[in-house]
Amino acid sequence: MGEFIDAVAIAVKAGIGFQAVFLALLAIGINMQFGYAGLLNFGQIAFALLGAYGIAISVSQWGLDFWVGVLIGLVAAVVLALLLGLPTLRLRADYLAIATIAAAEGLRLLFRSVSATPVTNGSRGISGFNRQFVELAPWDTGRRYSLLGTFWSGADLWVAAVGWTLVALASLLVWGLVRSPWGRVVKSIREDEDAVRALGKNVYVYKMQALVLGGIFGALGGMIYAVGTGSTTPDQYQNANTFLAYAALILGGAARVLGPVVGAMLMYFIIQFADSGLRSLIENGVIPAGLLSTTDVAQIRFVIIGLGLILLLVFRPQGIFGDRREVMLDAR
Amino acid sequence: MPAEPNPTGATASGARVPARLAQAALRDVPWEVGVAKPDPTIVVDGVTRTFGGLTAVSVDHLEIQRGGITGLIGPNGAGKTTLFNLLTGFDQPDSGTWTFDGRSLGKLAPHQVARLGVVRTFQLTKALSRLTVLQNMLLGAQGQKGESFFSALVPALWRGQEKANTEKAMELLRRFKLDAKKDDFAGTLSGGQRKLLEMARALMSDPQVVMLDEPMAGVNPALTQSLLGHVKDLREEGMTVIFVEHDMDVVRDISDWVVVMAAGNVIAEGPPESISQNKAVVDAYLGAHHDAPLTVEDEDRQLAEAEAAIARESEGTEAGTSAPDQGGTAR
Numbered sequence: 001m002g003e004f005i006d007a008v009a010i011a012v013k014a015g016i017g018f019q020a021v022f023l024a025l026l027a028i029g030i031n032m033q034f035g036y037a038g039l040l041n042f043g044q045i046a047f048a049l050l051g052a053y054g055i056a057i058s059v060s061q062w063g064l065d066f067w068v069g070v071l072i073g074l075v076a077a078v079v080l081a082l083l084l085g086l087p088t089l090r091l092r093a094d095y096l097a098i099a100t101i102a103a104a105e106g107l108r109l110l111f112r113s114v115s116a117t118p119v120t121n122g123s124r125g126i127s128g129f130n131r132q133f134v135e136l137a138p139w140d141t142g143r144r145y146s147l148l149g150t151f152w153s154g155a156d157l158w159v160a161a162v163g164w165t166l167v168a169l170a171s172l173l174v175w176g177l178v179r180s181p182w183g184r185v186v187k188s189i190r191e192d193e194d195a196v197r198a199l200g201k202n203v204y205v206y207k208m209q210a211l212v213l214g215g216i217f218g219a220l221g222g223m224i225y226a227v228g229t230g231s232t233t234p235d236q237y238q239n240a241n242t243f244l245a246y247a248a249l250i251l252g253g254a255a256r257v258l259g260p261v262v263g264a265m266l267m268y269f270i271i272q273f274a275d276s277g278l279r280s281l282i283e284n285g286v287i288p289a290g291l292l293s294t295t296d297v298a299q300i301r302f303v304i305i306g307l308g309l310i311l312l313l314v315f316r317p318q319g320i321f322g323d324r325r326e327v328m329l330d331a332r
Numbered sequence: 333m334p335a336e337p338n339p340t341g342a343t344a345s346g347a348r349v350p351a352r353l354a355q356a357a358l359r360d361v362p363w364e365v366g367v368a369k370p371d372p373t374i375v376v377d378g379v380t381r382t383f384g385g386l387t388a389v390s391v392d393h394l395e396i397q398r399g400g401i402t403g404l405i406g407p408n409g410a411g412k413t414t415l416f417n418l419l420t421g422f423d424q425p426d427s428g429t430w431t432f433d434g435r436s437l438g439k440l441a442p443h444q445v446a447r448l449g450v451v452r453t454f455q456l457t458k459a460l461s462r463l464t465v466l467q468n469m470l471l472g473a474q475g476q477k478g479e480s481f482f483s484a485l486v487p488a489l490w491r492g493q494e495k496a497n498t499e500k501a502m503e504l505l506r507r508f509k510l511d512a513k514k515d516d517f518a519g520t521l522s523g524g525q526r527k528l529l530e531m532a533r534a535l536m537s538d539p540q541v542v543m544l545d546e547p548m549a550g551v552n553p554a555l556t557q558s559l560l561g562h563v564k565d566l567r568e569e570g571m572t573v574i575f576v577e578h579d580m581d582v583v584r585d586i587s588d589w590v591v592v593m594a595a596g597n598v599i600a601e602g603p604p605e606s607i608s609q610n611k612a613v614v615d616a617y618l619g620a621h622h623d624a625p626l627t628v629e630d631e632d633r634q635l636a637e638a639e640a641a642i643a644r645e646s647e648g649t650e651a652g653t654s655a656p657d658q659g660g661t662a663r
Contacts, residue, residue, distance in 0.1 A: 176485050181470070181478035181494065188460045188471050195458035195530075198420065199472050200446035200537060201479070209481050329461045329519035 003284060007276035009149040014272035015265045018156065018228035021163030022048070023267060025221030026245035027252070027260030028170050029214035034246075035254035036178055037210035038190030040097035043084075043104030044245055047215040048222025049237040050076040053111060055223055056232045057119060059129035066132040070223060077219035081212040089207045096211075104239045112234035125233030133227050134158060159228040166224065167261055170217055175257045177213075186210055187255070247309055253319030255326075262320060270308065274301035354400025354567070355588040355603070363602035363610075366393035373398040373541060373572050374419065374450075379428030381414055381596075388414045389425070390596045396541075401563065401573040403587035403604070405580075407617055410593040412576045413455060416545055420452045421445040432541065447474065449540035453547065455576075459526040461519030465510055468518050468529055469501035470494070472536025501536060508532045508562065524555040531562060542566055544575040548582055560586055580608070592616065 014020065026044050033039040054073020058064040064072075084103055088095040110116055112123040120126070134141050134155045141154035152160075177183050185206050188196045193203050226232045244267065245260075252263025278297045281287045292300065312319070318327040357370045372395035381389040389411040396402050404412050417423035419430060421442040430437050432450055440448075460468050476497070477483050478490030505511040508528045513521065518529060527547055534542055547563065548556050556579075563586055566573050577583050583590060584604045592600040592607060594616035600607060607613055 173485075177481075180484035180487065181476045181490060182481055182484035184463070184467055184471055185479055187463060187467075191460035191462055192458045194422065194442075194454065195460060196471070197422070197442035198446055198452050198454070198458075199533065200443045200451075200474055201471075202441070202443050325520075326462050326517065329517055 003280040004277070006149075007273065007280045010276045011269045011273035012148055013150040013152070015269035016160060016164075017268070018159045018163050018224055020265050020268040021160060021167055022221045022225040022228070023241075023245055023248055024167050024261050024264035025163075025170065025217050025224065026241065027249045027264050028167070028174060029217030029221070030242075030245055030249055031214075031254060031256075031260045032174060032210055032217065033214035035249065035256075035259070036183065036190060037186045037207055038093065039089075039207060039211055039214075040093050041100045041211065041214060042097045042242060043100030043102070043239065044214070044218045044242045045222075045237050045239050046080060046100070046104035046107045047077045047218030048225065048241070049104075049107055049111065049234070050080055051219030051222030052226035052232045052237070053120065053126075054219070055226055056126040056129045059132070060126045061119060061121075066129070069129070073219050073223055074216060077215045078212055081215035082208070085208045085211045089204055089211070101239065104237075104242065108234045108237055108239070120234070123234060125231055125236075127231030129232075130227040130230050155230075156228065159224060163224040163228070166220055170220070171257050171261060178257065182206075250319055251309070251312060253321035256319070256321040259319055259321045266320075270305060271301065274304050352567075352588065354397050358397055358400065358589055358603065363600075363606045365598050365601055367395070367601060369395040369397040371398045372396060374430065374432050374574075376415075376419070376430040377428055379415075379418060379425045379430055381411075381418060381423065381425045387596045389418060391415065391428075391598055394591065394598055394601075396572065396574060397589060398572050399567065399570055400588035401567050401575070401586050403583040403590045404574060404576045404593065405578070405583055405590060405607075406593035409595075410616075411596040412593055413545060414596075415593070416452060416543055416574075416576065419445075420450060420543060446537065449538070450543065451534040451537055451539040451541070452543040453527075453530045453534055453545055455545040455549065457523065457526040457530050459518040459521060459529055461517060463518055464515050465505065465518055465521070465529060466498070466501060466514040468533050469505060469536055470497055472533040473497040473500070474537045497536075504532045504535055509558075524551040524559075527551055527559065528555075528562075531559070535566075539571060541572045541574065544573065546576050546578070548577060548579055556582070583607075 026048060029047065030041060030044055033041045051073040054071075054076050055066065055069035058069030058072050059066055080103065084096065084099050088099045111120045114122065116122070137154060137158035139145075139154055139158070141158060143154050144151045145154060145157055146152075147157070178187070185196065185201050188201075189203055189206055197203050222237070225236070229236070245264070248263035248267040249260045250263070251266060252259035252261065275297055278287070278292070278301065279294055282289065282292060282294050282297070316324075318324045361367055361369060374394075374396040376391050376394040378393070379389060379391050380387065404415070406412050414423065418425050419437065421437065421440045421444065424439070428438075432445075432448060435448065437445055437448075437450075446452075460471070463471070476490065477493055478487075483489045502511060502514070505514055508531070510521075510525065510528060510532065513525070518526065521529060527550075531542075531544070531547065544563070547559055551559060560582065563573060563575065567588075587604050590600075590602060590604050590607045591598055592610070592613050594612075599612045599616055600610045602610070
């Protein structure tokens, strides 16, 4: 039983750790783009990659200040959003989806390619760029701290604290925007672009603003992940993360301010709990070793998560915070 | 094609309704295609739009009288909706110019046209399903400060305007009898209510020209009457209304002027009374030979002509060297 409680504690730690911040920020960005504006960005991870490498390259390769790196990462994300949006936002929604998914995969391959190695250090990645950030922590980062029955390094705690502050600020910004007339226009665009055009709104500009804003959130997520792990390699930024963020968003409830945040926390909790919980059950002999061994857990947990998502969509398609009436309107 | 002006019909209906200024102004206008109106607000010149080999719209000259209700009719595929799309910037023509109050509308995007005061509704109603009825209405208001990204974050900048817009929206909703539904999602409204909402939403922008694409399609007869009343009200308020409609009773009831399109061209213009007698219109709807079935003599004569032609062809080929007879008949 003690092991089971430990498993819960480990899962809670995952749910509030910097990985969950990373997922939450990706999902907040996707919520802005997909949940409110109806834009299909299937390459959110590309923005995270640019954010992370903006810091990593600036600090470790070019010897610049950490905050200059942050700025470079954000500018790079804005530029990517503009490059993706300019040709595709005048077209049907599908084209943005195609362009973003290709850009995400293309950028990852570019950053790990041999020709980019002088700058990105190829598939080995870059490390040692977060010292300036970790030194800002008001507590001793060398020590380990106990929190909710788990141990945290001082640095992890600092990254998580800053991360959740960013998440709170981002949520506040989204909340402020979507309750304003600006948010009304953006939500209308999700429903029917042509109707909004006929009422004198420049749809293209609104879509671009939503795309850029979501991209900035994605870049911030990438930065938190990079300073949390202390190193960055291109293969950390697999596009599967984009879809994990979509899953978190739908779990929490799309087009709800707190949907992506709670969804991301819960997602990481579930992933970690499926892992540590299963392990403790196997070790206690509750699940016989002939049926499942601890080496299978890493695979089987995603089967469980997939099953859970299917059940969610069947029984609660609006997610945790969503409004069922609203979701059902589409199924006319 | 040009028919004689028939003032009796126009005055008879003009006397009933007080404020039909446009009808009075149009009384002496000849019933000709491309005729000049006393006070045109929209003028179309040489606008053509082709989709591949198909000419969807080819209008030489068309003027729309200010403050009147102009009905646009025509069989399916006549190019009515395409003309609407061109006039409102949703589509760009291959050639031609068109102006609104002397201002060229060419190369303008849809939202720019709407900002000038030309709003439209759609054939397939575009209610914004997952927004409430009131939010749908508020979207229609123009010049909202809170719609720009940065001032959206400072509610003090737009709260007053929002309140004024809400009052205006509620007034319109009461007029259209949708005020009880203001907090319902627009997606839960019936088809007819959506048409009403779309029209009310268009009015939020204080338009000068309202273009309605089949406002009565799919609406039950009772609601049709109320929609008709609302369209007439627009005219009372001095707006210019252009509408596409298939129901001739509706067209006769409310139009001051009717424009008939077929195969992309304007084939007739005139007050509603003139249209049903117009031969070009009848031909367009029913086909050119609808009242002339072939008589036995006609049939014999055409057969004889065809045989004579075949005979000539085959003589021609015998005189030459080869050429199979099937080619001859086909030609």
